[in-house]
Amino acid sequence: MTIRVVEWSTGYLGRMAVEGIDARPELELVGVFVSDPAKVGRDAGRLAGMGRDLGVAATDDAAALLALDPDVVVYTAETETRFMEAIEDFQRFLRAGVDVVASGPVLLQFPHGTIPEEMIAALDAAGREGGATLHVNGIDPGFANDVLPLVMTSLSRRIDHIRVGEIADYSVYHQGETMRRLFGFGQPMDTLPPLLRPGMLAAGWGSVVRQLAAALDVTLDEPLVERHERLPAVRDLSLLACEVPEGTQAALRFEVVGQVDGEDRIVLEHVTRTADDQAPDWPRPDHGDGCYRVEISGEPAMRIEFGHHAEHGDHNESGMRVTAMRLVNSVEAVVAAAPGLVYAKDLPMITGRGLMSR
Structure with a gap:
């Protein structure tokens, strides 16, 4: 089954996620969200530094991306200084029936005891309402x-x-x-x-x-x-x-x-x-x-x-790479999970199936 994916952001982490989505055989990149007007209309492959077109033009129109009927959003936008905005994004996606795999806010990896239970319940309810799942992870925390x-x-x-x-x-x-x-x-x-x-x-x-x-x-x-x-x-x-x-x-x-x-x-x-x-x-x-x-x-x-160490960089670059790939490689398991919030402890084994170099 092909899983339709929207990538949300093309910053340092988002560019690596675009590459990762393109590499996974079961994933199809159908849309990319950008907040920078200068990036609107540019091809996702060029924004990701891949040196080739992927045939997907970036947009800042969130409604248009949801209208593409994606199965999942890979959300790598900055969240630590815009916590409530990220929560609102997640609830909108979940109610629309779109699963979310996100790099932050990191406390949502297991929020119990950290944020009010009513906030957790609201996210969970949005997922159950739309039949969609939210999973936040990365490398550390992750x-x-x-x-x-x-x-x-x-x-x-x-x-x-x-x-x-x-x-x-x-x-x-x-x-x-x-x-x-x-x-x-x-x-x-x-x-x-x-x-x-x-x-x-x-x-x-x-x-x-x-x-x-x-x-x-x-x-x-x-x-x-x-x-x-x-x-x-x-x-x-x-x-x-x-x-x-x-x-x-x-x-x-x-x-x-x-x-x-x-x-x-x-x-x-x-x-x-x-x-x-x-x-x-x-x-x-x-x-x-x-x-x-x-x-x-x-x-x-x-x-x-x-x-870890990057093939063409240092441990900072590879740290971003493993974060992005933990998210991308989790997509299939998250799509198969029950609606609501799902945590790392609850997911099945996630592997790099289909990624061995030829």
Whole structure:
């Protein structure tokens, strides 16, 4: 069965999604939404940098795209600063009977305990009304800290503690607004960035901790515990996204912790550097310049590192690639799922079927 797909945005992630949709044998790209007037009318293949036409012209007319009767929207538009607008988009698609696979808002990966239950119920109701499904995922939050650790737990006899996390060099991360304003890189050490205000870390990554707990039938203490540590730059740094003067924030380590009876049981950790010589006592990848790490204490004890690197780029580019492909490769399973919200823990195994190179 051919699945008719609309790609929503042609930013960095959206361009990779267009390529991915074109590569999947069961998917047919029928429309592309753009918000930039300069992109309207341009062919999707050219916008995606594929060097060829796909025969699909981009448009900023949302109603016209829904009139194409797509089966699913792959939604890669920016959502962290337009949360309610994204929710409204999702409800409109779902009521129209169109499934949605989205990269954000990330807390919708498993929103219970993070946003009001009535908001979750409204999204679920929109899906049931239209007979459509919403799935939000990616790589982190996403596959690296929900699917991967849950697959590993299938090997366990006893689970004492789970730690999942990212260890990365963000010097080549290109999102200036995120790096400087949200994370606080390059900002004075006496200025607390928005990400580290009470409740913000749990809002961003608590969905990971709570989804793992729900999948393992564990009841966590509330609220989740947040911890962080910051280090200043010892010299001026020039990053891809921003400047980091000496003495301003240059490295960040944080945890979002799910406890049971006051004891750490499920921990989401991020270790972020902007130069290789920073924070020598913080965790480092066993190989390469960044990784996702899963550690499970119990019987047996298990640990795995997952790394990636682009064929023609760095780990930042490949990070976007794996995010886009996790969404695109999930489309068939989401289309087959029951209406309403569906989470990573509930989907069947998703593979790269049909993608082996010839």
